[in-house]
Amino acid sequence: MLRFRHIKFAYITGGKVYSVTTDKTVENQRVKLTVTNKDGVISASVSSATPIELLRLSAEFEYEFKSVSRVYLNGYQSWTDSVEHPINGRLRSVDHIPKPIADKYAFSQYGDYTFTRYSSKKGVMHGFTYGYIRSYDMYDFIGSLNENSGFTTIRTDCGFGRVLAFKECSELHIEDHFEGLKLYIGSGSEEEVFDRWFELMDIPKRDIPKIHGYTSWYRHYQDISEEILIKDLEQSDIGEDDIFQIDDGWQTAVGDWLSIDEKKFPSGLKAVTDRIAELGKGKAGIWLAPFVCEEKSELFKSHKDWLLKDKNGRVVKGGSNWSGFYALDIYNEGFRAYLKEVFDTIINKWGFGRLLKLDFLYAACIVPRRDKTRGMIMADAIDLLRELAGDTAILGCGVPLASVFGKVEYCRVGCDVSLDWDDKPYMKLMHRERPSTMNCILNSVFRRQLNGRAFGCDPDVYLLRDTENTMTAAQRRCLAEINALTGSVWFTSDNAKDYGDEQKKMYQDAIALSGCKVISAELNRKELVLQILRDDKKEILTYDMRDILSLPVKKLLP
Structure with missing residues (x-):
């Protein structure tokens, strides 16, 4: 004690x-x-x-x-x-x-x-x-x-x-x-x-439905277009109530959310949401990063007064993604009015009323103010998003977690997965927030207690396809099984119609775990041992997190 x-x-x-x-x-x-x-x-x-x-x-x-x-x-x-x-x-x-x-x-x-x-x-x-x-x-x-x-x-x-x-x-x-x-x-x-x-904390347990769906990111990254997405949609087997989420790449620049890339989307985004509704394949979701703008954006060039500044009056950089990006000041009235127009357009005019994935949210509170701590600023920022989103579900990402407890429906609990297991060797020396499938899996396991209490946990996507990635079959199986066990978001960037017998078996084995409960988790060096409850019987799952060259060992307990 x-x-x-x-x-x-x-x-x-x-x-x-x-x-x-x-x-x-x-x-x-x-x-x-x-x-x-x-x-x-x-x-x-x-x-x-x-x-x-x-x-x-x-x-x-x-x-x-x-x-x-x-x-x-x-x-x-x-x-x-x-x-x-x-x-x-x-x-x-x-x-x-x-x-x-x-x-x-x-x-x-x-x-x-x-x-x-x-x-x-x-x-x-x-x-x-x-x-x-x-x-x-x-x-x-x-x-x-x-x-x-x-x-x-x-x-x-x-x-x-x-x-x-x-x-x-x-x-x-x-x-x-x-x-x-x-x-x-x-x-x-x-x-x-x-x-x-x-x-x-006066936050009651939440009966948040588990959502299934497809996101474009880990299949196309920013190389998306109207043609590509509609082809993905038509070839997919997602259900009527699933989510079809358009990720980064639809806008001309990060921050310019009312400027759709017309070369990629000549008919606009409304044409995509209309096609989703017409086919009855899912509900439309979209990605944006509301509190940042990249250096090449029109917003950065034209609205320097909207940029967040430190106590010395210098603009605050948010990171190196895209062309380099900067944080925006959530207390600037002009910027708040702009965000209101953005959310109204995306939800009510373009038809993305089911799910908003809001990313890089930490940028709002990179620096404190004389009269406000980072925690106060982040709380104000989330309250603003909640007001603007209305009844549309929010999937928060890149955010200090406590700031969204009880305020968003879903939240990412780990870093981005990668198309390999633990990124490139030199990237392992970088910051703790780097993309890594292994790190994402471990975060999902050790933040599992937040699922259904704070929000529905998003463990990021599962990838079972054996193309366009370097993960072994056992690594892909591990990712899918941990996602099914610990999260409320079951998204992929695969086309399930391309699965062979091996991928179909892995999918069925993973989805069968979605109703099981993780009783305990132990990380011994690089071996992850989970004790789960399946059909009132205890079972042990063991994963070698170093390279996972074999399938997980499963053992029933008395």
Whole structure:
């Protein structure tokens, strides 16, 4: 059990730094720090009688780590690798990458690298929002109950038997009240701690239907057109209630969402949605990245005032995709009006009223404001999207997960899969958010508890085809089976009519797992062992995550 020690609080006012370490409420003429510890909930809020700048608000816990303990700390956003680690584990930042390369490709922008300290010391690891220490089937859990006021970094120092929780607040200026830390500390089974956490957040379990469908991305990437998509549609065997999702490549540039590429889509996107309805094959879904624009876009050239800027007035780069892209300021009224027109056009005029895949959402909160933390900004950004989407389902992607708890129907829980197993060797040295089929699978397994509680988990697509990719049959089988076991989104970029007998058998074996429950998961070096419940019988699935040269070993348990 995590044993609470104290709160550390520091702030600046009148040019002086003040700090206190305490386990109880303290008050003076300047501020009041209210500390409570009751029924497994620990909170520390700040009230000020004068304007102050916050420097630190953290809680420290003692914990007796055991050799069998496994530590899980949730990664910053959808794509960040998030798995259980042994107590001597560690995380890798991007500081080993030569600066000219790191700057050119803006690797630091995808994750937490600009505002989180990475340690090379074994056992010193960090994550965001929630985490646990698992010993066999017992979970010692810590989870934030108020990420909308600021993200919470959870850090372990296994060698010293410490767990720290830091509220995002550095350089935040307040004049009256800051909600501060609010943490649930619990012990029990997986079901007990996760159910209790969501109960305390007042987020009821969600009866979200599992969606099936096709997405163009992993078959064509950006090389799509009206002709290609209609051919895909006509040759597909998707059902009337499935999703046919058009991914990136339909727009003239990222950010110019009202400008369809007329060379690719001479009849416009409405012609595609009309054809979908005419054939009765699925419901139309579409991809866009609402909070970013690429450098070659007209939006970037014509609306510099819409670009997000840091405290020094410099525009904020979001990453290196496309022609390089920049974040947009969600508080700019002109940009908000533009987004409203975009959503109205896409949903009501072009016919994409079933599903919006909204990507690269983290860009909205890359930098905090003087009066708002990243968590506050991301919460405002998601509320804006929810308002604009109305009843149209949202599939969030590339987003700090807590910001969309209970607010979107579906959310990606891993990085992009790849057409190979673990990307190119040199890419393994890059950021934690890089594409990797293996990493995506592991994220799906270790974030599985969010499925049906926070949203329907999207484990990305399964690929069973034996062409246009370098994955072995066993790797493709593993991907499909994990997706069926852990997610609520069952999408592919394959044409199932091209499947041979082997692919058909793999599909049937995977789909048969969709109603099974994962009881436990263990990652031993590179071997993934799942215990599942199928037809009231326990079963073990074992996957070799290194190369998967053989099919998973299945064993029934008494």
